[in-house]
Amino acid sequence: MSRFIGKCAAIITSATLILCSAATIAQAEQAQTAPSFTEEEQSYIANADKLKVGFIQDRIPICFADQNGEVAGVSRYIFERVSEISGLEFEYVGLPSGPVTYDYLLSEGFDLVTSVEYNEENKHANGILISEPYFSGRKVIVAKDDLEFRYGDNLSAAVSTGSQTLKKVLARMFPNFELKDYDSIEECFDAVSSGDADLMIQNQYVVEYWLSKPKYEQLKVIPMIGLDDKLCFSAVVALGDKTDAVSKEGQTLIDILDKSIACLTEDEVGSYTIQGVMENQYKYTFSDFVSRYRYSFIVMGIAIVIILALIILFTRQRIRFAESKAESKAKGRFLSTMSHEIRTPLNGLIGLNYLMSQKLDDRKKIEEYLRQSSATAKYLLSLLNDILDSSKLEEQEMELVLRPVDLELLIDTVNSIEKNLMADKRLTYTVHSGLTYPYVSADEVRVQQVLLNLLDNARKFTQTGGKIDLIINQEKTSNDKVLTSLVVSDTGKGMSEDFQKKVFNVFSRELDTVSKGNQGTGLGLFISRRLAKLMGGDLTCVSKKGEGSSFTFTFVSDISKPPEKNDVYSTDINSERPRILIAEDNELNGEIILELLTGSGFEADLAENGKLALDMFESSEPGTYGVILMDLLMPEMDGFEAAKAIRSLDRPDAKTVRIFACTANSFSEERDKAIASGMDDFISKPIDIDVLMKKLK
Numbered sequence: 001m002s003r004f005i006g007k008c009a010a011i012i013t014s015a016t017l018i019l020c021s022a023a024t025i026a027q028a029e030q031a032q033t034a035p036s037f038t039e040e041e042q043s044y045i046a047n048a049d050k051l052k053v054g055f056i057q058d059r060i061p062i063c064f065a066d067q068n069g070e071v072a073g074v075s076r077y078i079f080e081r082v083s084e085i086s087g088l089e090f091e092y093v094g095l096p097s098g099p100v101t102y103d104y105l106l107s108e109g110f111d112l113v114t115s116v117e118y119n120e121e122n123k124h125a126n127g128i129l130i131s132e133p134y135f136s137g138r139k140v141i142v143a144k145d146d147l148e149f150r151y152g153d154n155l156s157a158a159v160s161t162g163s164q165t166l167k168k169v170l171a172r173m174f175p176n177f178e179l180k181d182y183d184s185i186e187e188c189f190d191a192v193s194s195g196d197a198d199l200m201i202q203n204q205y206v207v208e209y210w211l212s213k214p215k216y217e218q219l220k221v222i223p224m225i226g227l228d229d230k231l232c233f234s235a236v237v238a239l240g241d242k243t244d245a246v247s248k249e250g251q252t253l254i255d256i257l258d259k260s261i262a263c264l265t266e267d268e269v270g271s272y273t274i275q276g277v278m279e280n281q282y283k284y285t286f287s288d289f290v291s292r293y294r295y296s297f298i299v300m301g302i303a304i305v306i307i308l309a310l311i312i313l314f315t316r317q318r319i320r321f322a323e324s325k326a327e328s329k330a331k332g333r334f335l336s337t338m339s340h341e342i343r344t345p346l347n348g349l350i351g352l353n354y355l356m357s358q359k360l361d362d363r364k365k366i367e368e369y370l371r372q373s374s375a376t377a378k379y380l381l382s383l384l385n386d387i388l389d390s391s392k393l394e395e396q397e398m399e400l401v402l403r404p405v406d407l408e409l410l411i412d413t414v415n416s417i418e419k420n421l422m423a424d425k426r427l428t429y430t431v432h433s434g435l436t437y438p439y440v441s442a443d444e445v446r447v448q449q450v451l452l453n454l455l456d457n458a459r460k461f462t463q464t465g466g467k468i469d470l471i472i473n474q475e476k477t478s479n480d481k482v483l484t485s486l487v488v489s490d491t492g493k494g495m496s497e498d499f500q501k502k503v504f505n506v507f508s509r510e511l512d513t514v515s516k517g518n519q520g521t522g523l524g525l526f527i528s529r530r531l532a533k534l535m536g537g538d539l540t541c542v543s544k545k546g547e548g549s550s551f552t553f554t555f556v557s558d559i560s561k562p563p564e565k566n567d568v569y570s571t572d573i574n575s576e577r578p579r580i581l582i583a584e585d586n587e588l589n590g591e592i593i594l595e596l597l598t599g600s601g602f603e604a605d606l607a608e609n610g611k612l613a614l615d616m617f618e619s620s621e622p623g624t625y626g627v628i629l630m631d632l633l634m635p636e637m638d639g640f641e642a643a644k645a646i647r648s649l650d651r652p653d654a655k656t657v658r659i660f661a662c663t664a665n666s667f668s669e670e671r672d673k674a675i676a677s678g679m680d681d682f683i684s685k686p687i688d689i690d691v692l693m694k695k696l697k
Helices: 002-019 039-047 074-086 102-107 164-173 185-194 204-211 245-262 266-279 286-292 294-320 325-358 363-394 407-424 444-460 524-534 587-599 610-619 639-647 668-676 689-696
Strands: 051-055 063-065 090-094 112-117 128-130 135-144 156-160 178-182 199-203 219-236 403-406 428-434 439-442 467-476 481-490 538-544 548-559 580-583 604-607 627-631 658-663 681-684
Touching: 039 245, 063 074, 074 090, 074 112, 074 135, 074 245, 074 266, 102 219, 112 164, 128 245, 135 185, 135 204, 135 266, 156 164, 156 185, 164 178, 178 185, 185 199, 185 204, 185 219, 199 204, 199 219, 204 219, 204 266, 219 245, 294 325, 325 363, 403 407, 403 444, 407 428, 407 444, 407 467, 439 444, 444 467, 444 481, 444 524, 444 548, 524 538, 524 548, 580 587, 580 610, 587 604, 604 610, 610 627, 610 639, 627 639, 639 658, 639 668, 658 668, 668 681, 681 689
Parallel strands: 051 090, 051 112, 156 178, 156 199, 428 467, 580 604, 580 627, 627 658, 658 681
Antiparallel strands: 112 219, 128 219, 135 199, 135 219, 403 439, 439 548, 467 481, 481 548, 538 548
């Protein structure tokens, strides 16, 4: 990965250094603000219809067709400026791939062709009238990293069939080359990448764009001397006849273009080059990431299968040791239902992994499979969390973590999560807040969990265009505590009276048209009601078939005080994107987190264990690291010990650096132990990327 990033940095640096000197144009030194046209030229401009201009469609970012088929890139800005200066109107039509003959151009009624190479072959070719160059760059060689290029070697060169003039130039300059034709620029790159051709020669900006793609990371750029890439216009005239009226009109058109091009300054063309190149840089996509790490995704899928198999075995073991026949029967139903809930998405996940291995070259298919795999994996994770929560609630092992909570902030957080999801379904979502005691002592995570579950259910079971209301009220109880009531009402189809009696049972779901297509574990309301009761409140439901449902969630809490201003984290680290130290002993996990962070603009370093993380922090300059992502279970020194050791260092940033615990153990005792060791916050694995980014920002 470092090699790939280094190559990208080299390309970008190279592009930056030469952008300001790009586009050296003939007659630039004699540039003038407005051309002086002859009477004949003025008459031509006044009587000329819109000129049909053919352009090459695959020279990104110099000249290509955008998504709408319109001319785009550096050339578009230059063409528009030439049109403005000359007074001529252009209609741009993309040329087909492959060699384009003049017979084709004449029969299709083209007046001009752009991106024609300005060289001796074209200047003296019979029947061709070309303008002075409007753009000038450099050509470079593209070859595999292991190719030792020497002039005079017998090598094969890939040439696009749309660059036949270049083929003539190369045949003259490198008579020992075997020139191979390919239909497009991309096929030329593929040929060099696969070894079908030794090298290719192309415009430097075009090469920089294509080499930004991860699949060409094994290719390198070799500078060339004496082979510029000058582009000009060519007038379409009858072959072999430069004396008739058509040819005179063609020459007049070329003269007008030459005078207009002469008005373009070198700085002006340079700015167009910078703008066109920067606007059309290759964007590294998630599918590129997937392609690079596709085998890691398959391994991840296998790991999920193993984890779920262990959960099933664990549940079977609990059933085996049940104390009574009735309890064993209930556990059997639980296992049967859970097995179905796991096997269905698991079958889909395994199938999607297989399909991805068969469609690696189909980007759209891969993107769709990955979207489906991500949704399925998130569902399996929610199922695992729900099973663990329900187990702890049944065994009365769950403990609330009571801390000061800003309910207004909690509601805002929930709204930010739900707002876009509601909007996607065109639902009217309204919040009616009656908070009189916004600061209370409660388990923030569990309150948010119940509220999100109720809002998610309302959204899923309310048809497009419906309405959802969140009503919040508070009242003081007789013992100076606060009873908070959160009511979620919707205009969905509601529930039958029979189903309302069992809506809070384990795995309860009404099998009708309302719930079809809405995936869920059937544990959410069961867990939410148990949590509400654990918080001294309750969760109740009122629903009417065809009219909607209303869930009321209440909990009791002590009144708290707003946090003191000096309780806010120190602002010694003023960077919006702090440098991050990752302590992770799993090589794959560490590489993925590092790639995600650097891809999001963060600078980050990776330590393989807690001892190495401590050494790297201690040897760094104070203030180097703003955040540490600390795995808990590591060899040599675990995360708890490393955090304590860092906090005990005699340096100012040892107390202010943020340390986030990152672990697959999400139990409250692990969280408390992490906080006690000096860590600031807790992030559960698998890491939710959105949550991580919000915490880092």
